[in-house]
Amino acid sequence: MTGMQKQSIKVQIGGMEYSLKADAGSDYVQSIAAYVDEKFRRLSEKTSVTSQTKIAVLTALNIADELFRLKEKYDQLVKTVEEESRHLNQEIDQSVGQILKL
Template sequence: MSDAKRIEVTIDGMKFIVMGSDNEKYVKDLAADLDEKIKETAKSNYKLNQVQTLVLCALNILDDLEKMKSDKMDLASMDDDKREIIEKMEEIKDLKKQLSIFEEENKKVNKSFRELQQKSLDVEDRNRKVNRDLLEKNKEILDLKEEINKLEGNISSLEEKNNSASRRIIDLTRELENLYEEK
């Protein structure tokens, strides 16, 4: 123990030599604190003798030490709780970020959906218009087919009349020829 120092302290009027490697000021401050505690204990319990005062002071110091240990454990427990709370808060922050991302994606999807819905409505409008046009064209085609049928009927009738007229012309031509020959 070459680092051991001899430090003289006074506690409750008694001189002690403390051997150790601790800082001299630290040791003297501890001795002064102990001396102060002994004086406080003696002052508040003036009927006690010196040994009783020292024992009661030691008991008070041990009580304070146990309370500090308990407080330290409570603090450690609170630190665990605090750490858990911080972890939960971080998790909440992450979830909020994810929610924000999902909300943005949802907005984009909703916007795309509305655009597609509008395009679908536009296509439906165009389809209705095309269907109306087709119906009109089909009606026109039916009207034209009827007209063609009528015209075909007229053509047949006219062909018959033409054939009849051609035969009549031929007959008349023959009659004329016969008449010229007779003259």
């Protein structure tokens, strides 16, 4: 929906209904909301905290922690792939050099 007007999408999180405006499709937004709702629900079942606001903040912190850990893994994978690519390019260059000497 890029370039189009944002659509209004209703989602449920923590028993509350929210109306969101998004460029993304409804299915995508609903999937994100379901993920957040599941995290919210699980945390509210595990904790003695009763404040919806505090549970929402703790849920946001938990999701941010997941994001940071995944970003760290992603960055490490990118670094590993780049190093391996450089190594393979060096091997290819050496092999081509040896072939050209023949």
